[in-house]
Amino acid sequence: MASDHLAKLRAAVRDVADFPKPGIIFKDITPILCDGALFRTAIDLFRERCRGLKVDKVVCIDARGFLFGSAVAYELGIGLVPIRKKGKLPYKTERAAYTLEYGEAEMEMHIDSINPGERIVLIDDLLATGGTSASAATLIKKVGGELIEAQFLIELEFLHGRAKLEPDPVVSFLTY
Ligand code: AMP
Numbered sequence: 197m198a199s200d201h202l203a204k205l206r207a208a209v210r211d212v213a214d215f216p217k218p219g220i221i222f223k224d225i226t227p228i229l230c231d232g233a234l235f236r237t238a239i240d241l242f243r244e245r246c247r248g249l250k251v252d253k254v255v256c257i258d259a260r261g262f263l264f265g266s267a268v269a270y271e272l273g274i275g276l277v278p279i280r281k282k283g284k285l286p287y288k289t290e291r292a293a294y295t296l297e298y299g300e301a302e303m304e305m306h307i308d309s310i311n312p313g314e315r316i317v318l319i320d321d322l323l324a325t326g327g328t329s330a331s332a333a334t335l336i337k338k339v340g341g342e343l344i345e346a347q348f349l350i351e352l353e354f355l356h357g358r359a360k361l362e363p364d365p366v367v368s369f370l371t372y
Contacts (some may be wrong), residue, residue, distance in 0.1 A: 201241075223265075242319060243272060245367060247281055251345050253275045253277055254272070312339075325356075344368070348369070350372065351370070
């Protein structure tokens with residue numbers, strides 16, 4: 197992917213100070229979503245990265261992960277598995293806890309959404325502390341999936357989230 201494409205994506209990410217709470221700089225990706233060319237560029241990054249990985253399914257994380265993951269799965273012609281916050285999925289689930297700034301929360305995935313041995317790419321919009329995606333990785337492995345790579349549009353490197361995912365491979369396209 198040409199560096200000018202990355203520069204355009206970077207320029208479109210909007211910093212919103214003190215959202216959702218004081219001290220957080222929220223990386224708002226909605227300007228990318230509402231520009232057709234930029235949205236395509238973002239999806240192409242993931243799609244090209246998946247080329248040659250022999251991916252069976254895309255797993256994506258509630259809620260902004262769905263926006264990218266579903267388009268990537270469509271492009272690749274493969275299945276999509278949503279990981280959701282506790283209480284949202286209707287059928288039997290596996291659960292994994294993760295740490296929030298204050299306390300703990302749980303993510304869920306349907307028990308029958310991944311077949312043992314399937315090659316999985318995990319997609320989310322942003323890697324921060326890594327708690328959310330580490331719980332997603334736990335769920336993928338619990339049901340027998342093989343996590344090939346975790347992919348993020350944005351990584352906040354100063355939070356060292358990838359340490360929670362490694363040794364699983366981690367890729368991000370825009371780093372801060
Ligand atoms: P974490 O578990 O800390 O890696 O948080 C990752 C999840 O929280 C992702 O699904 C992001 O959408 C969201 N998130 C965390 N921090 C930010 C931020 N500064 N800007 C935008 N989204 C964030």
